[in-house]
Amino acid sequence: MTDPEAPEVEVRRSERRRRTVSAYRDGHRIVVLVPASLSAAEEAEWVRTMVERIERAEQKRRLSDDDLVARARRLSDSYLGGLAEPESVRWVDNQHTRWGSCTPGDRTIRLSVRLQGMPGWVIDYVLVHELAHLIEAGHDAGFWAWVDRYPQADKAKGYLEGWSAAARLDPPPGADVD
Numbered sequence: 001m002t003d004p005e006a007p008e009v010e011v012r013r014s015e016r017r018r019r020t021v022s023a024y025r026d027g028h029r030i031v032v033l034v035p036a037s038l039s040a041a042e043e044a045e046w047v048r049t050m051v052e053r054i055e056r057a058e059q060k061r062r063l064s065d066d067d068l069v070a071r072a073r074r075l076s077d078s079y080l081g082g083l084a085e086p087e088s089v090r091w092v093d094n095q096h097t098r099w100g101s102c103t104p105g106d107r108t109i110r111l112s113v114r115l116q117g118m119p120g121w122v123i124d125y126v127l128v129h130e131l132a133h134l135i136e137a138g139h140d141a142g143f144w145a146w147v148d149r150y151p152q153a154d155k156a157k158g159y160l161e162g163w164s165a166a167a168r169l170d171p172p173p174g175a176d177v178d
Contacts (some may be wrong), residue, residue, distance in 0.1 A: 007055070013038075023050035027167070030054050042150060062116050063123075065090040067112070072109065072127050079149040084131035091116065099160060100126045102133035118159075125156030 013036040019029040032111040034043055034052045063071065068089040076084040087107035095101065095112035102109050109130040115123050128150040136143035147153055 007051065009051060011043060013043075019045045021050060023054055025054055025058070029129060034087055058117055068111065068127070069111075071124070072131060075124055075127050075150075076131050079128055080135065080146055085135040086131065086134065089127070096133055100130045102130040104134055104137055105135060118163075121152045122156045122159050125135070125153055125160075 010029055010031045012031060012033050014033060017033060017035040019035065021034050023030055030051050032047050034046055042129060054093045069086065071147060072086050072089045076082055083109065085110050089109040091113050092110045093113045095110065098112060100109065100111045111126060116164055128148050132146040135146055
C-alpha cells in the first residue's frame with residue numbers, strides 16, 4: 001500500500017552522470033538524477049536519501065502559524081504603521097487559485113501552502129497585501145498605496161506572475177493575491 005503523503009518521485013538515469021546524485025523539487029514531484037550505472041538497490045537507497053534530504057530542507061523553511069502571526073505583526077509595524085493587527089494567520093491547503101485571503105470581520109489571514117518554499121520576500125509581500133485588507137477592504141488606490149509601501153512589492157508581483165505562468169495558472173489581473 002502506498003503512502004498518500006509520500007511525494008511523487010521521478011528518477012532520471014543518465015549515461016553521462018558518473019558518480020553524482022542530485023535531486024530537486026518540480027511542483028509536487030521530486031526529481032532524482034542518478035548515474036545509469038547504479039543497481040536497482042543503489043538507486044532505491046539514493047532515492048530514499050535524496051527525498052529525505054529535500055523534505056528536511058523544506059521543513060526547515062516552513063514557518064509555523066505562530067511564526068506567521070509574529071511575522072505579520074512585524075510587517076505591519078514596518079510598513080503599515082502598526083494599523084493592521086491580525087487575529088490569526090495560518091497556512092491552508094485549499095487555496096488553488098489565490099496566494100492568500102483575508103476576512104477583515106474576524107481579522108483572519110490565510111496563506112496558500114503553495115507559498116511554502118518561496119523566497120521570504122514573496123511571502124512577506126503576500127502578508128502585506130492581506131494585512132492591507134485589514135485597513136482597506138477593496139482593491140482601490142488607497143489599498144494599493146498601503147501595499148506599495150512594501151519595497152519589494154513589484155518584484156514579488158513579478159515573481160508570482162512568473163510562477164503562475166510557469167505552472168500554467170491564470171494569474172488574476174494585476175497579480176492580485178486574493
